[in-house]
Amino acid sequence: MPVADFGDAGGVSTETLTSAAELRAFLNGLPGVDRVGAEERAARLASRSIKTTAKAAAIDLAISMVDLTTLEGADTAGKVRALCAKAARPDPSDPSVPRVAAVCVYPDMVETAVAAVAGTPVKVASVATAFPSGRAPLAAKLADTEAAVAAGAAEIDMVIDRGAFLAGDLMKVHDEIVATKEACGDAHLKVILETGELATYDNVRRASWLAMRAGADFIKTSTGKVAPAATLPVTLVMLEAVRDYRAATGRRVGVKPAGGIRTTKDAIKYLVLVNETAGPDWLTPDMFRLGASSVLNDLLMQRRKLATGVYSGPDYFTLD
Amino acid sequence: MPKQQPKPHAKEPVRLPVRKTYKLFIGGAFPRSESGRTYQVNDADGTFLANAAKASRKDARDAVAAARKAFGGWSGRTPYNRGQILYRIAEMLEGRHAQFTAELRATGLPKSAASAEVDAAIDRWVWYAGWADKLAAVLGSANPVAGPFFNFSTPEPTGVVAVIAPDSPLLGLVSVVAPVIVSGNTAVVVAAPSAPLPAVTLAEVLATSDLPAGVVNILTGDRAELAPWLASHMDVNAIDLAGAGGGDVAALEEAAAGNLKRVLRPGDGDWTGDPGTARMTAFLETKTVWHPVGV
Numbered sequence: 001m002p003v004a005d006f007g008d009a010g011g012v013s014t015e016t017l018t019s020a021a022e023l024r025a026f027l028n029g030l031p032g033v034d035r036v037g038a039e040e041r042a043a044r045l046a047s048r049s050i051k052t053t054a055k056a057a058a059i060d061l062a063i064s065m066v067d068l069t070t071l072e073g074a075d076t077a078g079k080v081r082a083l084c085a086k087a088a089r090p091d092p093s094d095p096s097v098p099r100v101a102a103v104c105v106y107p108d109m110v111e112t113a114v115a116a117v118a119g120t121p122v123k124v125a126s127v128a129t130a131f132p133s134g135r136a137p138l139a140a141k142l143a144d145t146e147a148a149v150a151a152g153a154a155e156i157d158m159v160i161d162r163g164a165f166l167a168g169d170l171m172k173v174h175d176e177i178v179a180t181k182e183a184c185g186d187a188h189l190k191v192i193l194e195t196g197e198l199a200t201y202d203n204v205r206r207a208s209w210l211a212m213r214a215g216a217d218f219i220k221t222s223t224g225k226v227a228p229a230a231t232l233p234v235t236l237v238m239l240e241a242v243r244d245y246r247a248a249t250g251r252r253v254g255v256k257p258a259g260g261i262r263t264t265k266d267a268i269k270y271l272v273l274v275n276e277t278a279g280p281d282w283l284t285p286d287m288f289r290l291g292a293s294s295v296l297n298d299l300l301m302q303r304r305k306l307a308t309g310v311y312s313g314p315d316y317f318t319l320d
Numbered sequence: 321m322p323k324q325q326p327k328p329h330a331k332e333p334v335r336l337p338v339r340k341t342y343k344l345f346i347g348g349a350f351p352r353s354e355s356g357r358t359y360q361v362n363d364a365d366g367t368f369l370a371n372a373a374k375a376s377r378k379d380a381r382d383a384v385a386a387a388r389k390a391f392g393g394w395s396g397r398t399p400y401n402r403g404q405i406l407y408r409i410a411e412m413l414e415g416r417h418a419q420f421t422a423e424l425r426a427t428g429l430p431k432s433a434a435s436a437e438v439d440a441a442i443d444r445w446v447w448y449a450g451w452a453d454k455l456a457a458v459l460g461s462a463n464p465v466a467g468p469f470f471n472f473s474t475p476e477p478t479g480v481v482a483v484i485a486p487d488s489p490l491l492g493l494v495s496v497v498a499p500v501i502v503s504g505n506t507a508v509v510v511a512a513p514s515a516p517l518p519a520v521t522l523a524e525v526l527a528t529s530d531l532p533a534g535v536v537n538i539l540t541g542d543r544a545e546l547a548p549w550l551a552s553h554m555d556v557n558a559i560d561l562a563g564a565g566g567g568d569v570a571a572l573e574e575a576a577a578g579n580l581k582r583v584l585r586p587g588d589g590d591w592t593g594d595p596g597t598a599r600m601t602a603f604l605e606t607k608t609v610w611h612p613v614g615v
Contacts, residue, residue, distance in 0.1 A: 309552075310552035310554060310578060311384070311549065311552070311555065312554045312555070313555025313556075313579075314388070314555065315555065
């Protein structure tokens, strides 16, 4: 695949003050995405057959990349603690199962989650900035972020202002990401593009570059509250963006598809996509995450099938 | 010399036979086998009848998942409603009488015997349908206990039942499927490999009656290949070994012990006699409730 020319992106660091005109010119100057080509390539890669030992390795890798998520209005402290226990020991009957990467909760549940995962390497991620719509004044979004960081969140999942992005107010989106990044302090910042609302792959590519230039540590597809959530072609476009961004600047940005990933087969398709697009450097929980909750039980069921040779059932794993 | 008259049918094109390749019945849909395999089904004379799908273990897994998904809704329906749906299926079976008769004749039965067996199969289905709203009355009980409690027991469906159907292609099949689902269980059926077409036709009947998707899933293919996967499957609650080969039964029972499945052993293979309630009670649990009274 020919590497596109990304102009002067190499000269732009996250520290540089970006002018609105320069940002607009750069993002509009990005090459368009070949929609048919992207969908075809994602479908082609999704048809790879991953079996036996490779499948076992892929399942363990996928488990270690899961951001175990509960983002419901009905979340209780008890549910969050149960989720954290599952994150630390996904299958209590089998200590060889790896831990998941993080739990992802609403800001008011961060304190509960931090206490529950204390002593384990599981991180606590919090959504912030008026998730999922992002429709709040900047001051409220920043207060939301600061509260989550103060409560101990190691990772912040922010949403971009899709309305401003679609209206062409790119600078507003950029500045909000920069301000949120500042409010995060040491916490990692994941920027949710909500690709289901961006309408085109070209917009996904522009939003990816916009977020990366504004300082995102991760770019994330979706909130999980909008259909369609993560899809393979969208993730392909984002993986190409992080690959090209590294080629241009040397900085590596992670990718997190979220929502709609329910089966082991889905998860393995994403791993293939990562390996073939961004490269094996991204095949670590530091650079790639799967935002999901139901997929974990399927991964555990498949893992047990490989270990015992008989099909397992949902009765043998916790509900969440 | 008189002008030769053309024979009336000489100009008509020869009609090509429509060769059929049947599919599986999983979750209310008719998918091909995940493996892409099929096998040839011949009639008693060895003449080609149709291709049938040869299910793989992954089709069995998908069928179990579909049956599990359907269990809550099916077991939650009122027994009266389940009975109505089973009666509806009997009506649809009656409408396909000629097709079933033709399929049985292809297995070598004379016309009268084939027709009689279809009659018997439909009657068997109706007989089981009638049990839907009577099971609780016959099998449940109010139990006298030494305390101020109203104590009663009711029959509850076991869950997902794997059914290894016997060689009797229609009467045997109906006699093992109906008793499983009438009480609210859902079924994964492995059809008789030698004569799968009546099972495929039954699937078409079930798909166009009011039976919810996934309550009955029908796999065609090799019994010896599929049965061990169903017997060992941890999400299957019971297995009916009616059609299992004599030599395989012990191994299947052993595999079924992995999650303490209920196991129904093969009978004598005669499906014409009075069925009795044994096949229904084999897949029922008893729930007993203690309710305080008079306090």
